[in-house]
Amino acid sequence: MINMGEKFSRELPVDLSTILRKLLRGEISLEEAERRLLALNIRRIRDLARLDPGRNCRTGVPEVVFAEGKDPRTVAEAAAALAKENGYALVTRLSPPQLAELKKRLGRKFELEINTLARAAVIKRRGHVFPQQGKVGILAAGTADVPVAEEAALAARVMGCQVLKAYDVGVAGIHRLFEPLQRMVEEGVSALVVVAGMEGTLPSIVSSLVDVPVI
Known part of the structure; x- marks a missing residue:
């Protein structure tokens, strides 16, 4: 008996154009084309x-x-x-x-x-340019929170967001928060990422001051 998974693997088209041609000729259904496209997107790295x-x-x-x-x-x-x-x-x-x-x-x-x-x-890839499609503000309560904030900033940037950052703005020195937060709001950020470990109340304070999503 032929294993259907093995049969599908052997019959899987090697590129997108082959799948589309088969769909246009009526050789496969829309559901089958979708299934093959999803499978085509998976790339194996050895067996790991x-x-x-x-x-x-x-x-x-x-x-x-x-x-x-x-x-x-x-x-x-x-x-x-x-x-x-x-x-x-x-x-x-x-x-x-x-x-x-x-x-x-x-x-x-x-x-x-x-x-x-x-x-x-x-x-x-050399010459690759990330699209610009939004702004995100990132706040870190203390210096111990900066590594996580930097990781979030990098992730936001590769998703096409312009990133505005302000660090060491925790509730222990709450007066340091208002100026950078005001700047971010004026710049039109679509969301704020607040990183706070020991000063866990910072996200709640920020969310009470702005009308954009706070993560």
Whole structure:
């Protein structure tokens, strides 16, 4: 008996145009075309990872390589595959060995933007430009919160957002919050990201002062 999963794998078209031609000729149904398109978007990295480069088109949020717990080679291969497909890849929670592997394997082929404070990196095809499609404000309560805020800023930027940042604006010195928050509102931010560990009341205070979503 033929396993249907194996049969589908053998019959899977190698590119988008083949699927569309089959659909136009009536050889496959709309539902079958959708199923094959979804499967076509999955990219395997050896037997360790399956990437979804089409996620950004479906959801508006790109696939991110979460590096923590992965071996350096897998991280580098996943980042390279995404950057080749989408023009860029965001890699988060990088360890020093993983970062060294990224530089070694991808440094000559791609542009690398490394944020050591955020433990993150953006790998881009040369000349890739991120679209500008909104503004996000990012606030950090204290200096211990800055690494998380920097990671959020990097993620927002690769999603096409202009980022406005203000750090060390916690409730212990609440007077420091109002000027940067006013500036962000005047600049027309669509949302605010508030990072607060020990000063956990900051998000509630910010949300009471603005009429945009607070994360």
